[in-house]
């Protein structure tokens with residue numbers, strides 16, 4: 349709890365509605381998309397660097413925990429103020445400061461919504477590729493702090509590849525500037541990268557410089573279904589063998605296709621056991637030829653159906669992918685969601701192991717996601733009210749065992765937060781964890797930033 353002197357400090361630094369203290373006002377900031385919740389002591393909404401500096405100077409001296417938060421779309425509890433503390437909403441720091449077609453950079457404040465940044469870049473013929481499915485509801489600051497991935501990662505990589513420079517305020521109120529507008533930079537240790545994926549544990553981002561690319565002229569997509577999962581995985585491998593690097597390569601296993609049938613009239617014939625959704629991009633002239641090559645490489649595995657589209661038709665093909673989340677709740681009322689990743693060649697083994705474990709526990713598991721990166725979304729569907737929580741938790745641990753056994757990682761893009769924190773030691777060794785914590789201590793010696801999270 350805050351003392352009355354501490355509350356007075358916050359209302360002085362953040363006048364009017366920039367500071368909320370009552371539980372009725374602050375409760376909306378206690379949770380995130382993990383559905384975990386803890387009541388904040390207060391919520392503040394800085395409008396710029398100077399307020400952030402003053403806040404971090406004070407919080408460090410007073411040992412008040414701070415929890416940075418943008419849109420709260422992370423699914424791992426990364427901005428839940430467990431243990432109590434002040435939530436710092438960055439949404440009023442949302443300016444797009446500069447978009448330069450000369451330097452191919454965008455300079456933005458952390459609270460800028462990613463889709464708004466992409467639109468502003470596109471208006472200048474420029475392209476910011478990272479596209480988490482939450483692109484319309486999440487922010488650049490959140491994406492950087494979670495190193496968000498997305499559909500286009502196969503060809504363009506994840507957020508990390510596009511962060512050239514950062515400005516951050518660290519506990520004590522010092523402003524640090526890392527990297528800049530240069531597309532290459534190897535002077536000193538790469539502190540910029542250290543902040544990418546740090547889940548708000550090192551400092552408060554106040555400005556982000558992003559790398560941009562020229563915007564591709566056109567895209568096309570293909571939705572293709574197979575009678576077996578093995579055929580689908582073989583077709584995916586055939587695409588790479590043909591020398592094609594798709595923008596996106598998503599897959600949906602049989603359980604996902606069955607769930608989708610509850611919410612849409614599917615384009616695939618009955619008996620389809622797996623589907624791939626691929627996107628390619630290029631120039632107006634080159635795209636038809638590339639599309640034909642893609643269809644030919646997929647055709648070698650005799651697909652049960654194949655539909656290609658551009659423009660509005662392409663949008664239609666992606667609709668099924670967007671419907672997976674609502675469709676999943678037709679299977680069961682609750683889910684445990686993981687985004688495990690295995691080496692590309694281990695996807696078949698991992699899915700087989702996950703299915704086998706699910707069968708033993710009598711639960712349905714939906715596997716889908718970014719096949720091109722080996723990043724499998726695993727949704728364990730269960731009924732908490734029906735007493736299935738214990739079985740689901742046991743299954744989650746077994747899924748993790750399967751993934752680590754295949755040389756994988758428990759998270760490819762969502763991070764650790766609170767939900768994966770208990771499993772951290774199963775993947776990361778004691779020496780490595782100690783190093784991570786001592787790095788944090790260099791930035792945050794009193795441990796006031798997002799305590800008890802991530803590593």
Ligand SMILES: Cc1cc2nc3c(=O)[nH]c(=O)nc-3n(C[C@H](O)[C@H](O)[C@H](O)COP(=O)(O)OP(=O)(O)OC[C@H]3O[C@@H](n4cnc5c(N)ncnc54)[C@H](O)[C@@H]3O)c2cc1C
Pocket residue numbers: 380381415416417418419420421422423426427438458459479480481482485486487488489490491492493494495496497498499546547548549551552553554761762798
């Ligand atoms: C429907 C849906 C689809 C999704 N799809 C994807 C996907 O395809 N790929 C993917 O990677 N993720 C996905 N996510 C997860 C989520 O959108 C990402 O983790 C996203 O990057 C979080 O952004 P945010 O702005 O909501 O940040 P928040 O959830 O508010 O915060 C995330 C983390 O960033 C820290 N943070 C925020 N701002 C700052 C700052 N200024 N300084 C320091 N730290 C800060 C917070 O402390 C927290 O640790 C999805 C989520 C949903 C709900």
